[in-house]
Amino acid sequence: MAADPEWIEELFSVFGPVRLKRMFSGHGVYAGDFCIALMLGADALCLRCDAKTRQAYEALGARPFTYEKQGKSVTVGAWWVMPDSLLDEPDALARWARVSLDIARSLPPKKKRPPKSKRPAKATRSGRAPG
Numbered sequence: 001m002a003a004d005p006e007w008i009e010e011l012f013s014v015f016g017p018v019r020l021k022r023m024f025s026g027h028g029v030y031a032g033d034f035c036i037a038l039m040l041g042a043d044a045l046c047l048r049c050d051a052k053t054r055q056a057y058e059a060l061g062a063r064p065f066t067y068e069k070q071g072k073s074v075t076v077g078a079w080w081v082m083p084d085s086l087l088d089e090p091d092a093l094a095r096w097a098r099v100s101l102d103i104a105r106s107l108p109p110k111k112k113r114p115p116k117s118k119r120p121a122k123a124t125r126s127g128r129a130p131g
Helices: 007-012 053-060 082-087 088-108
Strands: 019-023 026-031 035-042 044-048 065-067 073-080
Touching: 007 019, 007 026, 007 073, 026 088, 035 088, 044 088
Parallel strands: none
Antiparallel strands: 019 026, 026 035, 035 044, 044 073, 065 073
16 A cells, blocks of 8 residues: 555655655655655655665665565665654655755666657558558
């Protein structure tokens, strides 16, 4: 069950305004155009991590986000699950959310997918397209 959107927005209130986008089993939490957090299930909070922040996240008690796919465990090192205690500390959460935002801003922009081209006209029996 996904966390209540109003609760998520309140959770990030010290950080600043966020918008939510429904995804997976929860919500993506966005600051402007940047996804800074994932709220998965009822209360699993994931923040972005990079090589510079990994040790600090480990010291905080965070762990890499993992999920099961086809009977195997998959680790997503870019997202770390924060300890539950962070959900009760809005000031600390705001600091870590700012770290996550900095990481998101440092990533190269995603390439936009080219628009789907129109399907070519079907060929006639003669092998040529009509027209």
